Amino acid sequence: MTFLNELEQRIGQQHVLTGQSMQQYLEDWRGRYTGTAVAVARPASTEEVALVVRLCAEHRVPIVPQGGNTGLCGGATPDNSATALVLSLERLNKIRSVDIDNDTMVVEAGCILQNVQQAARDHQRLFPLSLAAEGSCTIGGNLATNAGGTQVLRYGNARDLTLGLEVVTAQGEILHGLHGLRKDNTGYDLRNLFIGSEGTLGIITAATIKLYPQPVASCTALLALNTIEDAVQVLALARQGLAASLTGFELIAGNCLQAVLHCYPDQRMPFQGPAEKAAWYALLELSDSESLEHARERFETVIGQALEQELVQDAVIAETIAQSKALWHLRESIPLAEKAYGKSIKHDVSISVSVMSQFVHETDKALQEAFPGLENVTFGHLGDGNLHYNVARGTAFTEEELLKRQDEIYTLVHDSVHRFHGSISAEHGVGQLKRQLLPRYKDPVALSLMKQIKTALDPLGIMNPGKVLPD
Amino acid sequence: MTFLNELEQRIGQQHVLTGQSMQQYLEDWRGRYTGTAVAVARPASTEEVALVVRLCAEHRVPIVPQGGNTGLCGGATPDNSATALVLSLERLNKIRSVDIDNDTMVVEAGCILQNVQQAARDHQRLFPLSLAAEGSCTIGGNLATNAGGTQVLRYGNARDLTLGLEVVTAQGEILHGLHGLRKDNTGYDLRNLFIGSEGTLGIITAATIKLYPQPVASCTALLALNTIEDAVQVLALARQGLAASLTGFELIAGNCLQAVLHCYPDQRMPFQGPAEKAAWYALLELSDSESLEHARERFETVIGQALEQELVQDAVIAETIAQSKALWHLRESIPLAEKAYGKSIKHDVSISVSVMSQFVHETDKALQEAFPGLENVTFGHLGDGNLHYNVARGTAFTEEELLKRQDEIYTLVHDSVHRFHGSISAEHGVGQLKRQLLPRYKDPVALSLMKQIKTALDPLGIMNPGKVLPD
Numbered sequence: 001m002t003f004l005n006e007l008e009q010r011i012g013q014q015h016v017l018t019g020q021s022m023q024q025y026l027e028d029w030r031g032r033y034t035g036t037a038v039a040v041a042r043p044a045s046t047e048e049v050a051l052v053v054r055l056c057a058e059h060r061v062p063i064v065p066q067g068g069n070t071g072l073c074g075g076a077t078p079d080n081s082a083t084a085l086v087l088s089l090e091r092l093n094k095i096r097s098v099d100i101d102n103d104t105m106v107v108e109a110g111c112i113l114q115n116v117q118q119a120a121r122d123h124q125r126l127f128p129l130s131l132a133a134e135g136s137c138t139i140g141g142n143l144a145t146n147a148g149g150t151q152v153l154r155y156g157n158a159r160d161l162t163l164g165l166e167v168v169t170a171q172g173e174i175l176h177g178l179h180g181l182r183k184d185n186t187g188y189d190l191r192n193l194f195i196g197s198e199g200t201l202g203i204i205t206a207a208t209i210k211l212y213p214q215p216v217a218s219c220t221a222l223l224a225l226n227t228i229e230d231a232v233q234v235l236a237l238a239r240q241g242l243a244a245s246l247t248g249f250e251l252i253a254g255n256c257l258q259a260v261l262h263c264y265p266d267q268r269m270p271f272q273g274p275a276e277k278a279a280w281y282a283l284l285e286l287s288d289s290e291s292l293e294h295a296r297e298r299f300e301t302v303i304g305q306a307l308e309q310e311l312v313q314d315a316v317i318a319e320t321i322a323q324s325k326a327l328w329h330l331r332e333s334i335p336l337a338e339k340a341y342g343k344s345i346k347h348d349v350s351i352s353v354s355v356m357s358q359f360v361h362e363t364d365k366a367l368q369e370a371f372p373g374l375e376n377v378t379f380g381h382l383g384d385g386n387l388h389y390n391v392a393r394g395t396a397f398t399e400e401e402l403l404k405r406q407d408e409i410y411t412l413v414h415d416s417v418h419r420f421h422g423s424i425s426a427e428h429g430v431g432q433l434k435r436q437l438l439p440r441y442k443d444p445v446a447l448s449l450m451k452q453i454k455t456a457l458d459p460l461g462i463m464n465p466g467k468v469l470p471d
Numbered sequence: 472m473t474f475l476n477e478l479e480q481r482i483g484q485q486h487v488l489t490g491q492s493m494q495q496y497l498e499d500w501r502g503r504y505t506g507t508a509v510a511v512a513r514p515a516s517t518e519e520v521a522l523v524v525r526l527c528a529e530h531r532v533p534i535v536p537q538g539g540n541t542g543l544c545g546g547a548t549p550d551n552s553a554t555a556l557v558l559s560l561e562r563l564n565k566i567r568s569v570d571i572d573n574d575t576m577v578v579e580a581g582c583i584l585q586n587v588q589q590a591a592r593d594h595q596r597l598f599p600l601s602l603a604a605e606g607s608c609t610i611g612g613n614l615a616t617n618a619g620g621t622q623v624l625r626y627g628n629a630r631d632l633t634l635g636l637e638v639v640t641a642q643g644e645i646l647h648g649l650h651g652l653r654k655d656n657t658g659y660d661l662r663n664l665f666i667g668s669e670g671t672l673g674i675i676t677a678a679t680i681k682l683y684p685q686p687v688a689s690c691t692a693l694l695a696l697n698t699i700e701d702a703v704q705v706l707a708l709a710r711q712g713l714a715a716s717l718t719g720f721e722l723i724a725g726n727c728l729q730a731v732l733h734c735y736p737d738q739r740m741p742f743q744g745p746a747e748k749a750a751w752y753a754l755l756e757l758s759d760s761e762s763l764e765h766a767r768e769r770f771e772t773v774i775g776q777a778l779e780q781e782l783v784q785d786a787v788i789a790e791t792i793a794q795s796k797a798l799w800h801l802r803e804s805i806p807l808a809e810k811a812y813g814k815s816i817k818h819d820v821s822i823s824v825s826v827m828s829q830f831v832h833e834t835d836k837a838l839q840e841a842f843p844g845l846e847n848v849t850f851g852h853l854g855d856g857n858l859h860y861n862v863a864r865g866t867a868f869t870e871e872e873l874l875k876r877q878d879e880i881y882t883l884v885h886d887s888v889h890r891f892h893g894s895i896s897a898e899h900g901v902g903q904l905k906r907q908l909l910p911r912y913k914d915p916v917a918l919s920l921m922k923q924i925k926t927a928l929d930p931l932g933i934m935n936p937g938k939v940l941p942d
Contacts, residue, residue, distance in 0.1 A: 101703050101825035102856070103710070146656050154715075157654060159663075160631070175916040182855045183628065183821045184894035185617050185667055186901055186913055187939060188921045192630075192663035196656055213711040232572050239574070240684040243760040244625075244715030289714040290769075298761075350654045354572035384653045385573070423655035430657055442657055445646040449928065450659045456927035457920065468658060 003059045004039060007085075010051045015042040015091070025086045028077050029070050029136075033432060035078035037064070040086040046166060046174055046205040049087070053203065054172030056085055062465050063087050065199035067109065067141030070133040072348075073431025075145065075198045075467050084465075089140050092205055095119045103211040104163060104180035109140025109204050116209070125211035128155040132335075140204050146196035148427030153383035154247040154287070155212065157427070159195040164208035167194050170201070170458035180208045193453070198429055199464040201457045215287035218247075219295035220324035221303060224271055224278035224313040228357035231282050231382055234306045235353065238284060239383075241302035245295075248285030249383035250331055254278050256379050259337040260330055267330060270323075275314030282382065283331050285324075292321075331379075338377050342399045344392040345409045349417045350385045350426035363389070363416040370412060371405065372396060386426040389413060414441060430468045438470045474530045475510055478556075481522045486513040486562070496557045499548050500541050500607070504903060506549035508535070511557040517637060517645055517676040520558065524674065525643030527556055533936050534558050536670035538580065538612030541604040543819075544902025546616065546669045546938050555936075560611050563676055566590045574682040575634060575651035580611025580675050587680070596682035599626040603806075611675050617667035619898030624854035625718040625758070626683065628898070630666040635679035638665050641672070641929035651679045664924070669900055670935040672928045686758035689718075690766035691795035692774060695742055695749035695784040699828035702753050702853055705777045706824065709755060710854075712773040716766075719756030720854035721802055725749050727850050730808040731801055738801060741794075746785030753853065754802050756795075763792075802850070809848050813870045815863040816880045820888045821856045821897035834860070834887040841883060842876065843867060857897040860884060885912060901939045909941045 001009075008016045017025070017040040027034045038061065043049045056063050062084040066076040078084040092108035095116070099105070100123055107116050113134040120127035129142060131149035141147075143165070147158045155161060163182065167175040167190075177191060194202055225231050231251055238246050254277060260267055269276050288295035299317045306312040318324035338344055351359045364376055373396020380387035391409055393402040402409075414424045418441050425434055438447060447470070454461075454469055472480075479487045488496070488511040498505045509532065514520045527534050533555040537547040549555040563579035566587070570576065571594055578587050584605040591598035600613060602620035612618075614636070618629045626632060634653065638646040638661075648662060665673055696702050702722050709717050725748060731738055740747050759766035770788045777783040789795035809815055822830045835847055844867020851858035862880055864873040873880075885895045889912050896905055909918060918941070925932075925940055 099823060099825050101707065102823040104823070146660075148654055148656075152654065156631075159660070160627075169916060169920065173916045173919075175920065176914045177917060179892050179894070180823045180856075181821045181894050181897075183619055183623065183852075183857045183897040185619075185896045185898055186894055186905070186909060187667075187917065188672075188924060189617075189630070189660075189663040189667050190917055190920055192660040193924075196658075196660050201659075213714055215714070236572060241760060243684055243686070243758075245760070287714075289712060289716070350652045352570060352573040352575070352651045354570050385651075386654045421650050423650070423652050423657055425656045426652075426654040427656055434657070438657060443647045445640060445644045446648060446658065446661055448644075449640065449646065449661055452927045453659060453664075453924060456923045 003055065003061060006055055007039065007041060007052065010055060011041060011043045011048045017042070025066060025069065025088060026078065028074060033074035033077035035080055036082040037078045037084050037086045038082060040088055042088045042091050044091045046092070046168065049168045049203055049205050050172045050174050052087060053168050053170070056462055057170070057172055057460060060460060060462065061085050062462050064464055065089065065144070065203045067138035067144070068112065068133065068136045070137040071141060071145060071431060072428045073433040075429055075431030076141065079466050087203065089138065089205070096206065098123050099180060102180050104208050105211055106178055106206060106208050107139050108206045109138060111139050113137050113139055113142060120211050124214060126214045127209060127211055129158055129161055139207060143195050143204050143207055144198050145429040148384070148386065151247055152381060153249055154244055159192055161210050162191065162195060162207050163210060165191050165194055165204055166206040168203045168205055170460065170463045178206060178208045198431060198468050200454060200468045201463060213289065216290060217288045217292035217295050218324060219286045219288065219292060219299060219318055220327045221284045221299050221315060221317045222270060222327050223282045223284065223303065223315045224275035225280040225282060225311070226278070226313060228280060228360055230311040231280055232353055232356065233311050234282060235382060237305050238302050242286055242298055245286050245288055245298065246284065247287040248283065250283040251380055251382035252281040252283065252331060252334065253376065253378040254280060255375070256334045256377055257281060257330060259341060260333045263337040263340045264333055267333065270316040270327070271314050278313055283327060334379055338390065338392065341392055343403065344377055344390045345402065345406055347389040347413045348426050348428045349387055349389055349422055349424060351387065351417065351420050351422035353382065353385045355420050356382065356385065359416065359420045359422070363413060366412060366416065367391065371409065432467060435468055435470050474526070474532060477526055478510065478512060478523065481526060482512060482514045482519045486515070488513070496537060496540065496559060497549065499545060504545035504548035507551055507553040508549045508555050508557045509553060511559055513559045513562050515562045517563070517639065520639045520674055520676050521643045521645050523558060524639050524641070527933055528641070528643055528931055531931060531933065532556050533933050535935055536560065536615070536674045538609035538615070539583065539604065539607045541608040542612060542616060542902060543899045544904040546900055546902030547612065550937050558674065560609065560676070567677065569594050570651060573651050575679050576682055577649055577677060577679050578610050579677045580609060582610050584608050584610055584613060591682050595685060597685045598680060598682055600629055600632055610678060614666050614675050614678055615669050616900040619855070619857065622718055623852060624720055625715055630663055632681050633662065633666060633678050634681060636662050636665055636675055637677040639674045639676055641931065641934045649677060649679045669902060669939050671925060671939045672934060684760065687761060688759045688763035688766050689795060690757045690759065690763060690770060690789055691798045692755045692770050692786060692788045693741060693798050694753045694755070694774065694786045695746035696751040696753060696782070697784060699751060699831055701782040702751055703824055703827065704782050705753060706853060708776050709773050713757055713769055716757050716759055716769065717755065718758040719754065721754040722851055722853035723752040723754065723802060723805065724847065724849040725751060727805045727848055728752060728801060730812060731804045734808040734811045735804055738804065741787040741798070742785050749784055754798060805850055809861065809863065812863050814874060815848055815861045816873065816877055818860040818884045819897050819899045820858055820860055820893055820895060822858065822888065822891050822893035824853065824856045826891050827853065827856065830887065830891045830893070834884060837883060837887060838862065842880065903938060906939055906941050
């Protein structure tokens, strides 16, 4: 019997796609990565995933696990050899259980993140993982890439929100690890090994995730600042004064907000005077377990200190939920406004907060020297040390010229990140995009350990080959 | 040249101990585990650790890494074969740097935990890892065993407090991973693999740890309760009402506090009437970023709700720091009071909070049926689902009889934990004590993955053999 026949027998003919019906699984959502595959398998259960993996192991067929297909680094797209099987987790989409007293929930890998958030809300709980693709990304993909998002400052990355995993290994065995324990010291931390491994060590089929109380009130403030140094000092004040209630601290370069106002005339800057054109802005979010009034009072105290210390030029604290939303909307509109200016070269980097300012100054300067006229479009999660250090063509380049020099720009920026002991992938992962960069930027001993682990756990090399690990 | 000569040449003769001078390194602090060794090496730097490991790899000499020697499972004690080298990290005891803006600190493995806490305080920061042995345990040992302690509910275990590691591998190479990044998705999570592996995969020589703002005020409350079910409901109210300000939620059986009062007549119960002899107590700690007054107000709101819902029989909220300390002192005196009653059989287990009550009832009942007259001495960190489910001889047994039946009692309790999908080692690790229990209680696929990783990273099997992994 051929591989495809056996596959159909194991999971049902209608769940093995070939030819045209595979199309949507062979290209990522942004159209950056395209590949071919022998078929797409859509198993319905963990047992079926295990059956498929065992079959692939027998036939030495490489497997590309896929969730919502919203990744940014091509980790879920097959290569062009037409030898791989795309294994879509989309039919494993059940919320298996919600345990209110334990504040945990067991979800299958194919659950859409928004549905997971909603299930938590239905039980008056918060699942804090939140990111732009939440309407279509899956929790399995979030875990495979250790997704970040806007609440990391308070709640951590995807790995920090996970207590247990169910995984199908490269041998097609099922690791049963779905306990909801906050403490378990009975051996190696396999959970965190699979989280962030982008399907190269095994396939996450379900997870036990942590739930939190819903905040009673959220409040947002926008500050106008002269320098990143000042923003770093305000962050310190805010962490001291607000502790875990500080759930967001975003840094935004002035030109980003100017671009938003230019593209979206219905949005407006909440400042007048010089603060309207400040060099930098910080967007702060406070989640309070008492009341909106209390949240505002706490903001007033901290921002009052910052004004007194002349760290802040001007500040506005939202008075209503609508005002909070309007301030966040300014921030969320940046990527779209950026797009309206044409393609930009994006860098998802992290740097110690203490050298963030120096990194930005030195890298900006080096870029201008090498490519006069380029424009920086910098924003990010200052509280996590994570910058989206993006570079637009500015006045001096056409889009075509910019893209032609893309690799030079990558190298200049990533080299600078490396000099500052930062990371060239803060929250998006490695996938296809950055794997060949690792030998230049990653500790050689770390890379060697990664390869040893890969060989040990996937000796046939069938789990998502060509991803994460460099050649 | 012999192994010992070479060793002396590499790290200096005075730092290679043999004969009588080894004694304190060959026995754990409680005197439960004793071993022999070829020598004790006390390298002074990461480079020296690497030299020692390379030498041991050449000569196939097993290595037993050791920190403060305060572990509870014999993980740092050599066996009796006199073939191993004990590698003490005690001379790697520098705080390498403190980065205030980034809220991180780089510490060497041999730093005493209390010194790490103090260094954070010196910079107006909190390093929240806190446990009974903090005056002599080392941060390296804390990380090797993924220590828990009293602040886990809010801040997590040792692994959650760590951003980066420096590790000497089993080949004597140095993994340089001391970045202070909160986000880094450039490959497998090696950090969490080494944390909790008890020296069986490599030797942690330094770590970058997270700092937090110091709370402005702490406040403690003691509640008298009828049942564990009620305590679980109060925990839910407290998490909802206090969110991240709730930094402790301890559950204490009534007889534990009675034992404390009996042993230490200078301590007193803050209740009168029936609450003096309640079945259960809960000790809550609230850390506030505003004021003691505010902390008390918040406690009053939450505890008011609990009283209204008749979940609590009586409650006292500390009015002063001294009162808070007195309440904690009751809790901290339990292990000593327990000791005064003679040896007890200890179980460090974790269970989902939602089935905690059922677990205790069923296990208590099964114990009484099998061993009539035994006495349960149960307390623990309810907020983390972690119970110290200890068993004392009660009226029916002598100490000798109890110890004779120790293994039967272990098996009964651990089997029950297993039925409730709990863990037989919540925060103490595996070491020598529990490794042979893993085949009975641990998922076989997890165990097999652990062995594959061990073989891949330590093919010579020289890193702390006889620990963690079962034969």
